[in-house]
Amino acid sequence: MIPPRPYALLAELTYKCPLHCPYCSNPTQIRVDVDLTTGEWHRVIREVAALGVLQIGFSGGEPLLRRDLAELIAAARSAGLYTNLITSGVGLNRNRTRELHAAGLDSVQLSFQADEVDLADAIAGTRVHDLKTEAARWIHEAEIPLSLNFVIHRANIDRLAQIIALGESLGSSRIELANTQFYGWGFLNRVQLLPTRHQVEHAREIAMAAQARLAGKIEIYYVLPDYYELSPKPCLNGWGSRYLTVNPIGDVLPCPTAASAIPEMRFENVRRRSLEWIWRESESFNAFRGTEWMPEPCRSCPQRDIDFGGCRCQAALVTGKAHNADPVCKFSSHRPKIDHVIASLNSERTEWIPRSGPAMLA
Amino acid sequence: MCFGRSSIPFIMITQIADDARPRLSRGVRMQIDRRTGARLLLFPEAILELNETAQEIVARCDGRAVDEIAIDLAEHYDVDLVTIRRDVRETLRDLQQRRLIEFE
Numbered sequence: 001m002i003p004p005r006p007y008a009l010l011a012e013l014t015y016k017c018p019l020h021c022p023y024c025s026n027p028t029q030i031r032v033d034v035d036l037t038t039g040e041w042h043r044v045i046r047e048v049a050a051l052g053v054l055q056i057g058f059s060g061g062e063p064l065l066r067r068d069l070a071e072l073i074a075a076a077r078s079a080g081l082y083t084n085l086i087t088s089g090v091g092l093n094r095n096r097t098r099e100l101h102a103a104g105l106d107s108v109q110l111s112f113q114a115d116e117v118d119l120a121d122a123i124a125g126t127r128v129h130d131l132k133t134e135a136a137r138w139i140h141e142a143e144i145p146l147s148l149n150f151v152i153h154r155a156n157i158d159r160l161a162q163i164i165a166l167g168e169s170l171g172s173s174r175i176e177l178a179n180t181q182f183y184g185w186g187f188l189n190r191v192q193l194l195p196t197r198h199q200v201e202h203a204r205e206i207a208m209a210a211q212a213r214l215a216g217k218i219e220i221y222y223v224l225p226d227y228y229e230l231s232p233k234p235c236l237n238g239w240g241s242r243y244l245t246v247n248p249i250g251d252v253l254p255c256p257t258a259a260s261a262i263p264e265m266r267f268e269n270v271r272r273r274s275l276e277w278i279w280r281e282s283e284s285f286n287a288f289r290g291t292e293w294m295p296e297p298c299r300s301c302p303q304r305d306i307d308f309g310g311c312r313c314q315a316a317l318v319t320g321k322a323h324n325a326d327p328v329c330k331f332s333s334h335r336p337k338i339d340h341v342i343a344s345l346n347s348e349r350t351e352w353i354p355r356s357g358p359a360m361l362a
Numbered sequence: 363m364c365f366g367r368s369s370i371p372f373i374m375i376t377q378i379a380d381d382a383r384p385r386l387s388r389g390v391r392m393q394i395d396r397r398t399g400a401r402l403l404l405f406p407e408a409i410l411e412l413n414e415t416a417q418e419i420v421a422r423c424d425g426r427a428v429d430e431i432a433i434d435l436a437e438h439y440d441v442d443l444v445t446i447r448r449d450v451r452e453t454l455r456d457l458q459q460r461r462l463i464e465f466e
Binding site: 005007049052054055057080082084106107109143144145147173174219 | 388389391393395396397402404405406407409461
């Protein structure tokens, strides 16, 4: 098949992060290599723009740790890309916010851990909550569109109403209430993080009420944890169909979590191949394109062109094989593994493993 | 990083006055797609490809009033003003519901 064009690049500028959130989807281990230089990122930006990419998300880790962030934003803007910054806010101050704005930053997605300082700092594993509320103010002052992202899990889901109230007070036009998805550190901690069904339903009612109340003023997105769904999410709108990720050492990934979730897959690197070749020709991008690769129950399923068999990473993490149906699907023979996690929520495991820098694999 | 969002749609019913002045919302940029030549709206985490009618309408959201846009299009394309007025209103209402334009 002729590969479609990519629309969006996730540029993971570094895996370093001052926060230790237990739900982080970054890899828990990574092979040793030198991070891409400023010049190499310039080339990546030029090449993806030529491929058709229209949006770039600067992410990480914490992208503000890169001193060349403003320069890369300017490069992306001059290549015609819409620029998003996905950040914890740590590393921002008023001057730097203005500098990023002047470089052409189009929008910011700022993460928060909770509505109140002690809980938020306990989740982040460091004292950052007050700094984040200041960061929101600076972004608002600089008139950069701000979207707030709250990752929701068992330790904060019962405070959803207060979380929404904080979001309203920070001048944001969009609030995402995203239940944790389980990759990277989040997968290690899923028994500690997954809310109960009752909590999820109650939170959904609160989110829907806020959505109705704030209609036309603030957009509210509530993302269910997919373990409670019976059909899988249409992950990435299909593997290798719209998105690509370049990680800090230059590996090009169809999905940001693929390198850690599917360790047997070989990924190409921007230091050795062009982005165009990688997008069109590489084994990793072609592995799950279209529907030919699907085994049953996906192969004959009428939903296969709608959900694309769900998430390859989740299939790999839970079933051991990336080409299996996403195990949240009611037709998956591995669905009992998901139900087992849900059933074990009242176990004694309440202490999570905080995120740290990835362990280095030689 | 987090992924996989789903949204719960809401319905907003609004009236668009003839003298309302539409403009792109903050954070929304219109751009020519270098691959296809089409006009696109770019905004946080999404892209909207505009159909031909919408391209012509959005290109005129530059401080003009709704009725001025309709009259200009009717003259430019030599079509019936009543039809164009309806198309302009429908398109603007759709874009407003997606929060891509706002009215002054």
